[in-house]
Amino acid sequence: MDRANRIICDQTGKILLQTGEATGDVLPHNKITELHYIDIPYGSIDYIKNRIVGINIETKQPILEEIPVYVSEAEKEKQELENQLLLLTNQEIGGGIL
Template identity: 50%
Template sequence: MQVGNRVLYDQDGEIIFQSGEMQGDVLPRKNITKLDVVDFDFGSIDYTKYRIVRMDTETKKPILEEIPQTPEKQQVKEVEDALLLASDKEAGGIL
């Protein structure tokens, strides 16, 4: 199957996105009947922990999915937590 390039552009003709041409074992293009835009404030979503998987079309809010930690990141977190607890214990803290 061959699928041509899809171009999304704004009211001034500036190109926002191009899908590029595809061929081979690709899915047919979805027919888009409505397109919306939502702008999120900078820092409102922690993209190191979450990704947007969909948008709720009624509330216009993102549906987030937690990004699973790699085993290495999980191990680093556990070591950091252990060090924090140990240093807090030495200092007589309240953790």
């Protein structure tokens, strides 16, 4: 299947989004019957930890999904060794200064 390039623009004709053409095993575009927008205040979402996966149309709030953090086996081992070292150091100084 060949899918057309869908262009979404504002009232002045400024292009906001282009999907690009696609061919092969692709899904067709959904029919758009209404177009909404919301403005997310700057800094209100930590995009390193979360991604927006949708908008709740009733509340006009973003639907967030936490981005999984991959920790390699080497990083896990390093963290475990650091924790063991901290525990040994704490025992040697008699429980610390707290």
